[in-house]
Amino acid sequence: MGALAITAIGDDRPGIVAAVTEVLVAVDANLEDTSMTILRGHFAMMLIVGCDRPAAEVEAAVAPVAAELDLVVSVREVSTVPPAAAAGAHYVVTVHGADRPGIVARISRVIAAHGGNVTDLVTRLAGNLYVLTVEIDLPSAQAAEALRPELAVAAADLDVVAGLHPADADVL
Amino acid sequence: MPTPGSGSRDSGDVLPVRLAPDPALSRLAVEVDPRAPTTVALAEALVRTMRASPGCVGLAAPQVGVPARLFCLDVGGHRKARSYAGLVVLANPLLVAAEEPNRAREGCLSVPDLTGDVVRAGRIKVTGAVPGTGEEREYAADAFEARALQHELDHLDGLLFLDRVAGAHAVHARKRYL
Numbered sequence A: 001m002g003a004l005a006i007t008a009i010g011d012d013r014p015g016i017v018a019a020v021t022e023v024l025v026a027v028d029a030n031l032e033d034t035s036m037t038i039l040r041g042h043f044a045m046m047l048i049v050g051c052d053r054p055a056a057e058v059e060a061a062v063a064p065v066a067a068e069l070d071l072v073v074s075v076r077e078v079s080t081v082p083p084a085a086a087a088g089a090h091y092v093v094t095v096h097g098a099d100r101p102g103i104v105a106r107i108s109r110v111i112a113a114h115g116g117n118v119t120d121l122v123t124r125l126a127g128n129l130y131v132l133t134v135e136i137d138l139p140s141a142q143a144a145e146a147l148r149p150e151l152a153v154a155a156a157d158l159d160v161v162a163g164l165h166p167a168d169a170d171v172l
Numbered sequence B: 001m002p003t004p005g006s007g008s009r010d011s012g013d014v015l016p017v018r019l020a021p022d023p024a025l026s027r028l029a030v031e032v033d034p035r036a037p038t039t040v041a042l043a044e045a046l047v048r049t050m051r052a053s054p055g056c057v058g059l060a061a062p063q064v065g066v067p068a069r070l071f072c073l074d075v076g077g078h079r080k081a082r083s084y085a086g087l088v089v090l091a092n093p094l095l096v097a098a099e100e101p102n103r104a105r106e107g108c109l110s111v112p113d114l115t116g117d118v119v120r121a122g123r124i125k126v127t128g129a130v131p132g133t134g135e136e137r138e139y140a141a142d143a144f145e146a147r148a149l150q151h152e153l154d155h156l157d158g159l160l161f162l163d164r165v166a167g168a169h170a171v172h173a174r175k176r177y178l
């Protein structure tokens, strides 16, 4: 089966998930991995769906709902290669401080420079407090120890507080 | 009814609480003399400020801008509390035992708009000095009281729950103010 990457974003209101997923059922698209959240009042959906129909057909099927709910929708064909199991060491980078431009760019560049792969990233702005939390895979625990001082330098430059700790992998 | 000028002992004694990203919240606090009158006065002001803040079960000196190793705590009536030591006020506290880690959501008076999922020990022992007498005390705590004690100890090391959140999706907008 083929796969499609679908994104939809619009002002949050009740019924968006129902309306979009009903259309996907109607075109025989099977929801695989999805992430949906509210970003500053906008509802954002990201979906990988299993589907043998062309992207253009699915996009056309979603169009009436998108128009009705004022959603920006994109549908693209993507590969169905299964993701490789993440190797190495899993860590969480925490950053908080006064909001300013460039925090994510600087911190993620430092992470990338140490071979870190961002697997999940969330930011929140609450008043003037900016909070960035990043889950990363690093090649090794040694890479984490090399990353730590450079993260501290970047944090000092940005006038924010940054930390690095192993991701909690307890199986309860 | 207080007359002007007569309320100085009560009014003004509730201290303003620093909010993140105030740098005072991210500094290492220093040890204090538990018998010093300034320590006793600060401890009393912390307790008053804690009592005056709805939903507040603990307050550490850095949260009022004082880099002192001093906090107060009272988890009385909290639905997740098991052990309950009453009002705890400790100077120069130390975590001397910690076991049974568990993950739960917590908030902070200094981070009013967010909560976070943090792994902390569910059973701990904390020692410290009682302001005034300087008497050394040890508290054994579990469940919510243990979590709250570790949260206050963190404040003395310049750490917020934001520094300990368990993952990218472990920071949440606070839905309501408890």
Ligand SMILES: [Zn+2]
Binding pocket: B107, B108, B109, B110, B151, B155
């Ligand atoms: Zn706190």
